Amino acid sequence: MVVNHRTLSAGERIELRRRRLGLSRRVVAELTGRSEEWLRQIERGSRRLDSIEMMYRLAEVLRFDDPVELIGLPSSSRSGARDIGEMGLQLTALNRAIMDHPSTQVFATAVANPLPTLDSVRAGLDQCWYSWLGSGHRYTELAARLPQVLASARSIRAAAQAHSDGQLEESGRVLVEAYHLARFVLTRVGDYHLAWLVADRPIGILTQPAQPILVAVSSWHVASALLSMGYHAESRDYALAAAHRLAAATRSAETEGPVYGALLLLAAECAAGAGDLEQSKELLAGAARIAERLDPAAGLRTIWFGVPEVAITGMDIALRLGQVDEAIRLAAEVHLPDNAAVDVRARYYLTTAYAYGRKGEDFAATLALQQAELASPEDLRFDWMAHRTLQKLSRHDHHLTRRDLAKLLAAAGLA
Incomplete structure (x- = not known):
C-alpha cells in the first residue's frame, strides 16, 4: 500500500x-x-x-x-530531493523493465524480437554485479546497464518456458540474480515499494527442492524489503521461516553457511524493530557465532554476511534504541577486509558518521564521511543518513571541520 x-x-x-x-x-x-x-x-x-x-x-x-x-509543510531544506529526483529519472528504464509483466503487449513484442544468447546476458549481469560491488559510481552505471540485462533475462526465460528447453533452470537463475540486484538498487535510493515487488518476483520462479540456497537468498531479499517498509514483525517471521526451510531442505548442512547466518542477522534487526530485544540479542549472537567460523571466501554476491556485517547490524540496532555510545563502541571494533564490497564499506562509514554526529563529535563524523566518499561518492550523494549527518554538522559550523565539510557538502549535492 x-x-x-x-x-x-x-x-x-x-x-x-x-x-x-x-x-x-x-x-x-x-x-x-x-x-x-x-x-x-x-x-x-x-x-x-x-x-x-x-x-x-x-x-x-x-x-x-x-x-x-x-x-506536512513543504520543506525548505536542500536535502537532496533534487538529486534523488535525478536518480529517479535515471532509473525510469529499470522501473519499466520491472513493471513490464509477461502478459503485456510490450513484453510480447520484446519476446518476438531476436533473443540474445544466455551467455551474453550472463556476462552483462556479471558486469552489473562487478559495478555494484566495486564501483564508486555504481548507481549511474547500473541505471544504464541493468534495465537491458533484466529485459533480456526475462525474454530468454519466457522463451525457455515456451519451448521447455534445457535453458529453463539456468535462465531462471540469471533472471533471479538480476531481480536481486535491482532490489538492492531500489532499496538504496528509497523506492521501497518497488523494491518489495522486485524481491517477490523470484519466489514464483524458483523451485524449493532444486535450488534451496537460491530460494533462501530470495527469501532474504523479500524479508529485507519488508523491513525497509517498516514491517518488522512480519520481516522477522519471514526470515526465520526461510532459515528453518533451508535447514530442513539441506538436512542442516547449510546452518553454518552465509545464507543461514544472513537470515538470522536480518531477523535480529527485525526483532529489535518489533520491540523483542531479548530475541534480537539471541539472534545476533547466533549470527555472530556463524560469522566467526565462516570462511570469508564462502560468501555469495547476492547476499553479504560476515563479521563486519554482524557488527554493522549491531550498530544499526543500537542506534534504533538510542544507544549511541554502544554504536560508537561497536564501530571501533570493526575491521573491514581489503576486499570488502563497496556497499559494506559505505554502509559502515556512513553509519559510523551518523553515530558520531548524534554524539556531537564533529571531527570524527567528518573523517568517517570522508572515508565514505572514498569508498563511493554516489553513496554520499544519495544516502539519507549521509545527508542527515552533513546537515547536522553544517549547523554546528565547527571551525576545525569547516573546509572539509564544504567539500563533502558539494560532493553530496547539498552545497
Whole structure:
C-alpha cells in the first residue's frame, strides 16, 4: 500500500516514521525528554505539537531532514530531493523493465524480437554485479546497464518456458540474480515499494527442492524489503521461516553457511524493530557465532554476511534504541577486509558518521564521511543518513571541520 503523506496529520506522520525506523514509543519519548503518554497523545491527535523546540527534537530523533516535514509543510531544506529526483529519472528504464509483466503487449513484442544468447546476458549481469560491488559510481552505471540485462533475462526465460528447453533452470537463475540486484538498487535510493515487488518476483520462479540456497537468498531479499517498509514483525517471521526451510531442505548442512547466518542477522534487526530485544540479542549472537567460523571466501554476491556485517547490524540496532555510545563502541571494533564490497564499506562509514554526529563529535563524523566518499561518492550523494549527518554538522559550523565539510557538502549535492 502506498501512503500519501500529504494527507497525514502530524501525529500520523510521527507514528509512521517511528514505526518505519523500528523505534518504540518509549524510546522516542525518552530521547525527546517527554513521557510515553505525551507521545501517544501526539500520535493519536488528542494533543497538538505546538512547541517549536519539541518539533526540532522529534525531527532529530525521527531523522526528518527538515522539522516542518512533521506538520506536512513543504520543506525548505536542500536535502537532496533534487538529486534523488535525478536518480529517479535515471532509473525510469529499470522501473519499466520491472513493471513490464509477461502478459503485456510490450513484453510480447520484446519476446518476438531476436533473443540474445544466455551467455551474453550472463556476462552483462556479471558486469552489473562487478559495478555494484566495486564501483564508486555504481548507481549511474547500473541505471544504464541493468534495465537491458533484466529485459533480456526475462525474454530468454519466457522463451525457455515456451519451448521447455534445457535453458529453463539456468535462465531462471540469471533472471533471479538480476531481480536481486535491482532490489538492492531500489532499496538504496528509497523506492521501497518497488523494491518489495522486485524481491517477490523470484519466489514464483524458483523451485524449493532444486535450488534451496537460491530460494533462501530470495527469501532474504523479500524479508529485507519488508523491513525497509517498516514491517518488522512480519520481516522477522519471514526470515526465520526461510532459515528453518533451508535447514530442513539441506538436512542442516547449510546452518553454518552465509545464507543461514544472513537470515538470522536480518531477523535480529527485525526483532529489535518489533520491540523483542531479548530475541534480537539471541539472534545476533547466533549470527555472530556463524560469522566467526565462516570462511570469508564462502560468501555469495547476492547476499553479504560476515563479521563486519554482524557488527554493522549491531550498530544499526543500537542506534534504533538510542544507544549511541554502544554504536560508537561497536564501530571501533570493526575491521573491514581489503576486499570488502563497496556497499559494506559505505554502509559502515556512513553509519559510523551518523553515530558520531548524534554524539556531537564533529571531527570524527567528518573523517568517517570522508572515508565514505572514498569508498563511493554516489553513496554520499544519495544516502539519507549521509545527508542527515552533513546537515547536522553544517549547523554546528565547527571551525576545525569547516573546509572539509564544504567539500563533502558539494560532493553530496547539498552545497
